[in-house]
Amino acid sequence: MLLAVLSGFIASGIWAITGNHLKGKVEYLASLVPVGLFVYFLNLLPGVASSSGYTEVFEWVPSLGVNLSFRIDGLGLLFSLLITGIGSMVFLYTAGYMKGSENLHKFYAYLSLFMGAMLGLVLSDNLISLFVFWELTSISSFFLIGYNNKSVASQRAALIALGITGFGGLFLLAGALLMGSAGGTYSIQELLSGGIDFTQQDAYPLLLVFFLMAAFTKSAQFPFHFWLPAAMEAPTPASTYLHSATMVKAGVYLLLRLSPLLSGSDAWHYTLMAFGGFTMLYAAFHSLFRTDLKRILAYSTISALGIMVFLIGVGTKDAMLSVALFILVHGLYKAGLFLVTGNVDAATGTRDISKLQGLGRVLFPIALAGTLAALSNGGIPPSIGFISKDLLYETALNAPYVPIILLAALIITKIFLLAAGMWVGVRPFLGKKTEELGDTELPGPLMWMPPLLLGLLGLIFGIAPGLIENILIFPVVSALGIDTSGMHLKIWHGFNLVLGLSAITILSGFLLFYFYQPSTQAQTFINNYAKLAPEKILMTLTRRLNSYFYKLTVFFQSGYLRRYVRVVIVFLTVLLGTQIFRNLNFTPRYETLLDLTFYEIAIVIIMVLAIIFTVNTHSRLGAVAGLGVIGYSICLLFVFYSAPDLAMTQFTIDTLTVILFVLILYRLPVYISKSSKMQHTRDWLLSLLFGAIISIIALSALDATSSKEVSAYYASEAYDKAKGKNIVNVILVDFRGMDTMVEITVLVIAALGVFGLLKLRFKDKES
Numbered sequence: 203m204l205l206a207v208l209s210g211f212i213a214s215g216i217w218a219i220t221g222n223h224l225k226g227k228v229e230y231l232a233s234l235v236p237v238g239l240f241v242y243f244l245n246l247l248p249g250v251a252s253s254s255g256y257t258e259v260f261e262w263v264p265s266l267g268v269n270l271s272f273r274i275d276g277l278g279l280l281f282s283l284l285i286t287g288i289g290s291m292v293f294l295y296t297a298g299y300m301k302g303s304e305n306l307h308k309f310y311a312y313l314s315l316f317m318g319a320m321l322g323l324v325l326s327d328n329l330i331s332l333f334v335f336w337e338l339t340s341i342s343s344f345f346l347i348g349y350n351n352k353s354v355a356s357q358r359a360a361l362i363a364l365g366i367t368g369f370g371g372l373f374l375l376a377g378a379l380l381m382g383s384a385g386g387t388y389s390i391q392e393l394l395s396g397g398i399d400f401t402q403q404d405a406y407p408l409l410l411v412f413f414l415m416a417a418f419t420k421s422a423q424f425p426f427h428f429w430l431p432a433a434m435e436a437p438t439p440a441s442t443y444l445h446s447a448t449m450v451k452a453g454v455y456l457l458l459r460l461s462p463l464l465s466g467s468d469a470w471h472y473t474l475m476a477f478g479g480f481t482m483l484y485a486a487f488h489s490l491f492r493t494d495l496k497r498i499l500a501y502s503t504i505s506a507l508g509i510m511v512f513l514i515g516v517g518t519k520d521a522m523l524s525v526a527l528f529i530l531v532h533g534l535y536k537a538g539l540f541l542v543t544g545n546v547d548a549a550t551g552t553r554d555i556s557k558l559q560g561l562g563r564v565l566f567p568i569a570l571a572g573t574l575a576a577l578s579n580g581g582i583p584p585s586i587g588f589i590s591k592d593l594l595y596e597t598a599l600n601a602p603y604v605p606i607i608l609l610a611a612l613i614i615t616k617i618f619l620l621a622a623g624m625w626v627g628v629r630p631f632l633g634k635k636t637e638e639l640g641d642t643e644l645p646g647p648l649m650w651m652p653p654l655l656l657g658l659l660g661l662i663f664g665i666a667p668g669l670i671e672n673i674l675i676f677p678v679v680s681a682l683g684i685d686t687s688g689m690h691l692k693i694w695h696g697f698n699l700v701l702g703l704s705a706i707t708i709l710s711g712f713l714l715f716y717f718y719q720p721s722t723q724a725q726t727f728i729n730n731y732a733k734l735a736p737e738k739i740l741m742t743l744t745r746r747l748n749s750y751f752y753k754l755t756v757f758f759q760s761g762y763l764r765r766y767v768r769v770v771i772v773f774l775t776v777l778l779g780t781q782i783f784r785n786l787n788f789t790p791r792y793e794t795l796l797d798l799t800f801y802e803i804a805i806v807i808i809m810v811l812a813i814i815f816t817v818n819t820h821s822r823l824g825a826v827a828g829l830g831v832i833g834y835s836i837c838l839l840f841v842f843y844s845a846p847d848l849a850m851t852q853f854t855i856d857t858l859t860v861i862l863f864v865l866i867l868y869r870l871p872v873y874i875s876k877s878s879k880m881q882h883t884r885d886w887l888l889s890l891l892f893g894a895i896i897s898i899i900a901l902s903a904l905d906a907t908s909s910k911e912v913s914a915y916y917a918s919e920a921y922d923k924a925k926g927k928n929i930v931n932v933i934l935v936d937f938r939g940m941d942t943m944v945e946i947t948v949l950v951i952a953a954l955g956v957f958g959l960l961k962l963r964f965k966d967k968e969s
Contacts, residue, residue, distance in 0.1 A: 203258050203272040203325055206239055210318020214311045221307020229297035232310040236293050236317060240286035243279060250279050251673045255681070257327060257391065267388050271327035276677025280526070281324040281448075281455055283674075284533045288447040289317050291537065291652035296439040298648035299544055309349060313443065316342035320448050324455055329378035329388045336374055336420075339449050340367040346440040347433045359432040366429040370419025374456075377412030380405055381463075394462055394683075401467045410469055413460055414477075421453025421507045424481040425736035430504055432737075434496040438544030441496060446503055446536035451529060454510045458525070462683045465517050474515025475603065479611050481508030486618035491728040493720045495543040495553040495626050499536065502579075502622045505615060506532045509594070516601050516608070519684055524593040526678035527691070530670070531578060531590040534660045538575035539626050541653035542568055546630050548649065549642045555625055555720050560635030564642050567650040569631035574657025576627030578664070580620035580711055581704065586664040589693055591616060591707070595700045613707055620711030625720060667691035768888065775892050782898055802842060809835040817886075822867040830860040847930060866956065 213235045221228045249256070255275030262270045274282065293313065300306055319342055322335035341364070348360030382388040384405050385398050400406050417423070422430040430450065434441055444450065457474070464470055485504035492498045506528075513525040545568045546561065547553050562569045574585070581591030594616070598609035635642075644650065663670055671691040679686050695701065732738055758769065809832055816828030833856030840849035877885075916929050916937065926932035934942050 203256075203274060204260055204270065206242060207272065207318055207322045207325060209235055209239065210314045210316075210321060214315035214318065217307050217314060218311035221310060224307065228307045228310055229293070229301075232314065233290065233293040233297070235314060236286045236289035239317075239321075240283065240290050243282045243286055246274060246279060247673050250274060250276060251677050259327075262331070266330075267382065268330045269328050269389075270331055271389060272322075272325045273327040273391060274325055276674075276679070276681040277455070277458060277526075278324050278681075280529065280674060280678050281451070282321060284447050284451075284530070285317060285320045285324070288533060288537045288656075289313075289443060291541070291656065292439045292443045294648055295442070295541055295544070295652045298646050299439055299548060300437065305349075309346075309437070309439075312342055312345040312349070313440070316346060316444065316449070320452070323452055327390050329382055329390065332390075333371065333375050333378050336416075336452065337368070337371045339452060340364055340371060343367070343433075343440075343444050343449055346444060347436040349437055349440065350435070353435065356435040359429075359435040363429045363433050366419050366426050370416045370426070370453075373412045373419075374416035377409055377416060380412065381409055384409075390459065398463075399466075400463050401470075406464075406467070407469070410464060410467075410473070413456065413464065414473060417453035417456045417511075418477060419453070420456070421450055421511065422481075422504045423453070423477050423508065423511060424484055425740075427481060427485065427504045428735065428737035428740075431497055431500040434494070434500050438496070438540060438547065441499075442537050442540035442544070445500065446540050447533040450503060450507055451510070451533075454507065454514070454525075454529065457511065457514045458682060461514060461517070471515050471517055471603070474511050475608070476515075478508045478510070478512030478515055479608070481505070482512060482615045483508075483611055486615045486622070488728065489622040490618060490718070491720065491724045493555050493722060493725055495546065495555060495558075495630075496540070498555070498622050498626055498720070499539055499543065502619050503536055505619055506536065509612070509615065512608075512611075513594070513597060516597060516603070518597065518601065519679075519689075520593065520597040520600055522679050522682055522684055523675070523686075523689055524590070524597045526675050527586075527590050527593060529678075530663075530675070531586050531660070534656050534663075535575040535578035535585075535587060535623070538571055538653040538656035538660070539579065539623065541649075541656070542572040542575065542627060545645055545649050545653070548645055550639050552639075555629065556722065557636070557638060558630035559633040560631075561639070561642065562631035564635070565631065565644055565650075567644070567654055569628075571650065571653035571657045572627035572631065574661055575653065576623040578657070578660035579623030579627070580708065581616060582620075582708055584661065584664045584693055586660050586667065588664060588704070589667055589691055592695065592700050592704055595703050599699070609703070613703060616707050617710045617714060620708065621714040621718070624711070624715040629715075664693060667693065768885075771888060771892050775888070775895060778895050778899065779891075782895060782902075799842075802839070805835050805838050805842075823864065826860055826863045826867065829863075830856055833859070847928070862956065866959065 213232065217228055217232055221232075224231065246256075255273055255278070257271065257273045259272075260270040262268050293310070296306075296309065296313070300309060303309065316339060319335050319338035323332060323339060326332035326335055344360045344364040347363050348356050350356040378388065381393070381400070384400065384403055385393045385396060387393060387396070400409060403409075419426045430445060433445055436444070482505045485501045485508060489498050489501035489505065492501060510525050510528060510532075513521045513528070543553060545565065546558060549565060549568075550558065550561070552558065578585040578587030581587045594612055595609060598612050599605055601608050668691070671689075675691065676686040676689060679689070760766075812828045812831040812835065816825050816832070819825050819828065833852060837849045837852045837856070840846070840852060916933060920926055920929045920932040924932040924936040926936070
C-alpha cells in the first residue's frame with residue numbers, strides 16, 4: 203500500500219521535471235499510473251470482502267506515536283477504487299480535452315500529486331498522517347483550481363478554496379491531537395478496538411467541534427459551501443476529479459471513519475442531520491437558478507454531499523447502507539455529467555444552458571452518456587440511482603427522528619436534483635440546433651468514451667446490483683462495525699409506499715424540467731439576495747478585518763525607529779516591573795555606600811553629567827562624544843573592580859563605536875529636532891523608569907544566592923579541554939564558539955550595511 207500511495211507523488215515529480223521533454227507522450231504515460239493502481243485495487247476486492255482488511259505499518263516518528271500506517275478495508279477500498287477508477291477516466295479525458303496545452307505536463311503533475319494525497323488520506327490508519335495527506339489534497343487542489351494562473355477569477359477561486367479547506371485542516375489537526383491524547387494512540391484501529399467511549403469524556407464536545415468543522419469545510423457544507431461553485435474556474439478534468447468523486451467526499455469519509463468513535467450522542471446525530479439537511483435543500487434550490495452547466499453541477503454536488511452528511515447523522519443500519527451505495531452512485535453519475543459538460547463546452551464554446559440545444563445528432567455518444575448519467579442522478583429505473591433513491595426513502599421512513607420531515611426534505615431535494623441533472627445531461631441535446639452554435643464536431647474517443655463508460659456502469663449496476671453488493675458495498679458497512687446480514691440490493695421491491703414516493707418524485711422532477719427553464723432573469727433574481735449569502739458576509743468580514751489589522755500594523759510599524767524602541771521599552775518595563783513588584787525580596791544595604799572611594803564617586807558624577815549632556819545637546823558629534831565619555835567611565839569602573847580584560851574590551855568597543863558614529867553622522871544633514879517638550883518629558887520619564895527597573899534587577903542579582911557549579915566546571919575544564927588559561931576567552935571561542943561565530947556574522951552584516959550607507963549617493967531630485 204505504501205508504494206501505491208507514493209506512486210502518485212513519484213509520478214508527479216517525474217512529470218513535473220521531464221514532462222516538458224515528453225510532449226505528445228506524457229498524457230498516455232501519466233494515465234498508466236491510475237490505470238495500474240485501479241487494477242491493483244480491483245484485485246484486492248475478494249480478499250477485503252472475505253476479511254476485515256489489511257494493515258501495513260512503517261515507522262515515521264515512533265517516539266511520538268506517528269507512523270505511516272495504512273489499512274485497507276471496505277470503506278478505504280471503495281474510495282480507492284473511485285480515486286483510481288475515475289482518475290483513470292480523467293487522465294485519459296485530459297489527453298483529448300487539453301491537447302496542445304503548453305503546460306500539460308504540469309497539469310498531470312498536479313493530478314498525480316492529488317491522486318497520491320487522496321489515496322494516502324483514505325488509507326491512513328494514523329490520525330497525524332491522515333492530517334498530512336488531508337492538507338496535501340488542499341495544496342494540490344489549489345494548483346489545479348488555479349491552473350489558469352493568468353485568470354483573476356481562477357486565482358481568487360484557488361485562494362478561497364485553499365483558505366476554507368486549509369482552515370478546516372487546522373481543526374482536523376487539533377481533533378487528531380486531542381483524540382490521540384485522550385485515547386493514548388493515534389492509530390484509528392487501536393482506538394476502535396480500545397473500547398473507549400469518547401461520548402462520555404470531557405473532551406467530547408471539543409472533539410465534535412474539531413472534526414465536524416474539518417468535515418464541513420472539506421465537503422462544502424453550509425455555510426462553508428461557497429468555495430465549491432467558485433472552484434468551477436478550474437479546467438473541467440480537475441472539476442470532475444476533485445469536485446464530484448474524490449476531494450469533496452474527504453469530509454464524508456472522515457465522518458464515516460470516525461462515526462464508530464463519535465456517534466451515539468444526540469449532539470452528533472442532530473448536528474449532522476441539521477447541517478446536512480439544510481445544505482441539501484439549500485444547494486438543490488440554488489441549482490435551479492444557474493445557467494452555467496458547471497455551476498448547476500456544483501450546487502447539485504453540494505446538495506448530494508449534504509445528503510451524505512444527513513444520512514450519517516441518521517446513523518441507522520439502513521442509513522449507512524444507503525450512504526455507502528450513494529457514494530458510488532454519485533461518483534459515477536456526477537463524474538459523467540462533468541465530462542459531458544466538458545465535451546459540450548469544447549464542441550460549442552459555451553456552457554450557458556439557455557444557448558444550448560439540438561446537439562443530439564452531432565454529439566450522439568455524448569448525448570447517450572449524458573442521458574444515462576441523468577437517469578442515475580434522477581433515480582430513474584433501471585439505473586443504480588433508482589436503487590439508491592429507494593434506499594434513501596426507506597431510511598427516512600424508518601428513521602428514529604421525525605421521519606415525515608426527513609422524508610419530505612429528501613423528496614423535495616431529489617425532485618430539484620432530477621431537474622438539474624436533466625438540464626445538464628439531456629437538455630443540450632434536445633430540439634433543433636440554433637445557428638448561434640455554429641458548426642460543431644464530435645470530439646475524439648478519448649473525450650466521449652469515459653463519460654459513456656461511467657453511464658453504462660450506472661446502468662449495469664442498476665440491472666444487476668448483485669455484482670457490487672457483496673464485494674463492494676456491504677464491506678463498507680462492515681468496516682463501520684455494522685452487521686450486514688439480511689441486507690440486499692435489488693431494483694424491485696414490489697408495490698409499496700417507497701415505490702409510490704419514487705414515482706411522485708420522478709413525475710414531479712420531469713414536470714419541473716419541462717415547465718421551468720433556467721434563465722438569466724432567474725439568476726438575476728437569486729443574485730439580488732447575494733448580500734445575505736455566507737460568501738458575501740465572510741468577504742465583508744474579511745475586508746473589515748484587513749482594514750483593522752492594516753491600521754494596527756501601521757500604528758506599530760510606523761517606520762520610525764524611535765517608536766519601535768519606545769514600544770519595546772514600554773513592554774519590557776511593564777513586564778519586568780510587574781514581576782519585580784510581585785517577587786521583590788532583597789534588602790538594600792546602604793551602609794556599603796561608606797566603602798566608596800573618592801575616585802569611584804568622581805567617575806559616577808562624570809557619567810551622570812555626560813548622560814545629561816548627551817540627551818540635551820543639539821549636536822550629533824557632541825552626543826557621540828558624550829557617549830564616549832560614558833563608555834570610558836565604565837572602563838575605569840571595571841579597572842577599579844579588578845576586571846582589566848573587560849575594561850580593555852569595553853575600551854576597544856567604545857573607541858570603534860565613536861569612530862564609526864563620527865564617520866556616519868558627518869555625512870548626515872544638519873540636526874533637526876522634531877520632538878516637542880512633551881515628547882522629551884515622556885522619553886525622560888520612560889528612560890528613568892526603565893533604568894530604575896534594570897538597576898533593581900542588577901541589585902537583586904547581586905543579593906541572590908548563586909550556584910557555583912557552572913563556574914567550577916569552566917574553571918576545571920578550560921585548560922584541560924581547550925588549552926587556555928583565560929577562562930572568558932575559552933568560553934567565547936571554544937565552549938560557545940558557534941554563538942560567537944553568529945555574533946561575528948551579525949557584526950559583518952551590520953558593517954556591510956553601514957558601508958552601503960556611506961557609499962550611497964542620491965540624485966538631486968531624490969535627495
